[in-house]
Amino acid sequence: MPPDLTAEPVIAARALTKHYGEFAAVDGISFEVPAGEAFGLLGPNGAGKSTTMKMIGGVSQRTSGELSIMGLDPERHGPEVRAHLGVVPQQDNLDEELRVRDNLLVYGRYFGLPMSYLKPKADELLEFAQLTEKAGAKVDSLSGGMKRRLTIARSLINEPKILLLDEPTTGLDPQARHILWDRLFRLKESGVTLILTTHYMDEAEQLCDRLVVVDKGRIMAEGSPATLIREHSTREVLELRFGSERNTTVAADLEGIGERLETLPDRVLIYASDGEAALEQVTARGLHPITSLVRRSSLEDVFLRLTGRSLVD
Amino acid sequence: MTEHRTGARPAASAGTPGPGLRAHAPEVSAARARAFGSWYYAEHVLRVMNSYRWTILASSVGTPVMYLFAMGVGLASLVDSSGAGTFGGVSYLAFLAPALLASAALMAATNEFTYPVMDGFKWRRVYYGPHASPLGTHQIVNGHILAVTLRLAVMSVIYFAIVALFGASPSPWGWAAVPVAVLSGLAFGVPLMAYAASLTEDKGQFALVMRFIATPLFLFSGTFFPLDTLPLLLRWIGWISPLWHGTELGRALTYGHAIPPGLAAVHLLFLIALTVLGWRLAQRTFARRLGA
Numbered sequence: 001m002p003p004d005l006t007a008e009p010v011i012a013a014r015a016l017t018k019h020y021g022e023f024a025a026v027d028g029i030s031f032e033v034p035a036g037e038a039f040g041l042l043g044p045n046g047a048g049k050s051t052t053m054k055m056i057g058g059v060s061q062r063t064s065g066e067l068s069i070m071g072l073d074p075e076r077h078g079p080e081v082r083a084h085l086g087v088v089p090q091q092d093n094l095d096e097e098l099r100v101r102d103n104l105l106v107y108g109r110y111f112g113l114p115m116s117y118l119k120p121k122a123d124e125l126l127e128f129a130q131l132t133e134k135a136g137a138k139v140d141s142l143s144g145g146m147k148r149r150l151t152i153a154r155s156l157i158n159e160p161k162i163l164l165l166d167e168p169t170t171g172l173d174p175q176a177r178h179i180l181w182d183r184l185f186r187l188k189e190s191g192v193t194l195i196l197t198t199h200y201m202d203e204a205e206q207l208c209d210r211l212v213v214v215d216k217g218r219i220m221a222e223g224s225p226a227t228l229i230r231e232h233s234t235r236e237v238l239e240l241r242f243g244s245e246r247n248t249t250v251a252a253d254l255e256g257i258g259e260r261l262e263t264l265p266d267r268v269l270i271y272a273s274d275g276e277a278a279l280e281q282v283t284a285r286g287l288h289p290i291t292s293l294v295r296r297s298s299l300e301d302v303f304l305r306l307t308g309r310s311l312v313d
Numbered sequence: 314m315t316e317h318r319t320g321a322r323p324a325a326s327a328g329t330p331g332p333g334l335r336a337h338a339p340e341v342s343a344a345r346a347r348a349f350g351s352w353y354y355a356e357h358v359l360r361v362m363n364s365y366r367w368t369i370l371a372s373s374v375g376t377p378v379m380y381l382f383a384m385g386v387g388l389a390s391l392v393d394s395s396g397a398g399t400f401g402g403v404s405y406l407a408f409l410a411p412a413l414l415a416s417a418a419l420m421a422a423t424n425e426f427t428y429p430v431m432d433g434f435k436w437r438r439v440y441y442g443p444h445a446s447p448l449g450t451h452q453i454v455n456g457h458i459l460a461v462t463l464r465l466a467v468m469s470v471i472y473f474a475i476v477a478l479f480g481a482s483p484s485p486w487g488w489a490a491v492p493v494a495v496l497s498g499l500a501f502g503v504p505l506m507a508y509a510a511s512l513t514e515d516k517g518q519f520a521l522v523m524r525f526i527a528t529p530l531f532l533f534s535g536t537f538f539p540l541d542t543l544p545l546l547l548r549w550i551g552w553i554s555p556l557w558h559g560t561e562l563g564r565a566l567t568y569g570h571a572i573p574p575g576l577a578a579v580h581l582l583f584l585i586a587l588t589v590l591g592w593r594l595a596q597r598t599f600a601r602r603l604g605a
Contacts, residue, residue, distance in 0.1 A: 057445055059444055059445060059603065059604065060604060060605070061604060070339075077343075078447075078449065079342075079343040079346050079347050079350075079447040079448070079449065080339065080340065080343040080447075082343075082445065082446055082447045083339035083340070083342035083343040083346065083447040084339040085445070087445040089441060089445065091438060091441075093437065093438040093439060093440075093441040093442045094437075094442070095357070095361065095437070095439050095442070096437055097361045097364060098360060098361060098364065099364075102360060105360075106356065106357040106360055107442065107443075107446065109353045109356050109357070110346065110350070110353050110354070110357075110443050110446035110447060110448050111336070111342035111345070111346065111446065111447060112337075112341065112342055112344075112345025112346055112349060112353065113336055113337065113342070117334065117335075117336065117337075120334055121334055121336070124334065154442075157336075158336050158339070158342060159335070159336040160339075
């Protein structure tokens with residue numbers, strides 16, 4: 001379902017700010033999310049993503065600014081706002097003393113949903129989360145990926161039209177991540193608005209229609225993954241490793257190749273529209289890196305450009 | 314035809330919507346949560362308790378039988394032979410039973426309001442699930458208290474039935490000792506809940522509470538002997554102890570232990586005051602911690 005741009009945004013934040021004492025965790029951010037969009041907040045740990053999510057989720061009070069979810073202020077209409085949402089928190093908080101299916105049932109009761117609805121719905125969601133065989137198992141016997149999927153299933157028990165996902169795949173192995181992404185894709189196709197935080201650029205590229213790059217509580221850039229890469233990076237990147245001793249000294253000799261040069265402790269990045277051509281220029285100058293790699297620009301490069309730092313440290 | 318606000322909804326959002334399976338509208342969820350949210354959370358806690366119901370039932374039966382036999386029958390045969398009149402003209406068993414009833418509720422409340430509360434914030438973070446739902450933080454507190462109250466009621470009913478079988482509750486008003494025992498449990502447990510909610514780290518505080526608060530209260534609250542047999546220096550322990558207030562009321566109900574009506578009112582108000590104070594404190598602490 002394409003985002004409906006004519007309708008009122010389902011989420012609108014203006015100059016949203018959250019202070020913890022002197023520290024500004026979120027420092028005046030503004031954005032709007034139309035219905036049906038997959039919207040991402042990309043940034044390193046401590047950028048203010050989770051705090052923003054908590055404010056959207058109606059569980060944390062903002063210091064200043066404006067925020068509306070489905071036209072409602074989460075601070076004045078907490079239960080009404082939260083009734084619209086499905087929430088997948090960063091840390092699982094399933095009840096491990098209950099069985100898998102019972103976790104869905106008790107959660108559905110928080111919304112006042114009747115058992116006549118919840119029982120078949122729980123089975124349907126377990127199917128969706130590929131956990132049908134685990135329905136009667138204790139939660140503590142599940143793997144990390146299974147717990148994550150159960151948390152997602154739980155967040156869908158009230159059929160929310162907005163799903164908040166705070167670092168949904170952190171700590172999962174690649175296979176578990178791909179299963180999860182597939183489930184999130186399906187939700188997106190069925191018209192659910194996804195709000196997602198991540199510090200994985202591949203996750204942001206895979207899932208998000210549009211994203212904001214957040215650092216130190218501020219929005220550094222906004223756009224679709226492709227637009228951000230086009231605007232803030234080159235088409236290709238040449239990665240060179242000369243050994244950790246030589247990377248910085250060699251950088252001076254590489255001046256002038258490509259559009260831009262970035263020296264990291266372990267490698268040198270040359271931003272160029274044609275990576276192979278850049279590599280030829282490097283060897284023509286008599287420089288021989290230990291390894292070289294030409295790749296497409298990614299959101300990681302965008303982040304590096306905007307903040308001068310890596311996304312994952 | 315007008316469209317109903319709560320009726321029509323677009324296609325279900327989960328991947329494979331079942332035929333005719335629709336959640337009610339968010340507005341309905343919010344209204345129901347506002348009205349019944351405390352009960353919804355109590356349902357959750359009761360479901361957890363249900364998973365260890367046999368442990369609860371076995372201890373609800375086993376504890377009174379064990380205590381009543383050991384003390385009320387074994388010890389009582391010695392105590393009673395030493396001369397009547399010490400315990401208001403009733404058998405030692407009858408004197409002891411209301412105290413054991415109240416202290417069992419108090420111990421169970423101590424268990425339910427210490428580690429499970431810390432668990433909710435710290436280890437398994439169970440409170441954070443409902444916190445993201447339409448429920449309010451005060452409803453999580455209420456629901457937890459409500460579920461424990463029901464648990465205390467069930468075990469106190471069983472306990473009292475066994476006391477009655479032992480013939481240790483001669484008064485027709487004896488059954489009223491059950492709600493008094495539950496209230497005694499809450500008067501100790503709910504303030505403890507507020508304390509447990511304020512702890513961010515487990516440094517063995519609960520073991521200290523058991524050793525230096527719960528156990529002295531159990532021993533010096535007129536449980537095994539009338540409080541006025543203690544020297545004045547120690548009697549204050551009973552006065553501040555919910556167990557003493559609950560036990561005195563229980564004794565008045567099970568065997569007509571004579572206390573002035575004014576003092577009975579003080580006992581009752583003291584228990585209610587502790588419960589309400591703990592309840593308000595717990596609500597404030599939960600709101601502060603969950604809403605950070």
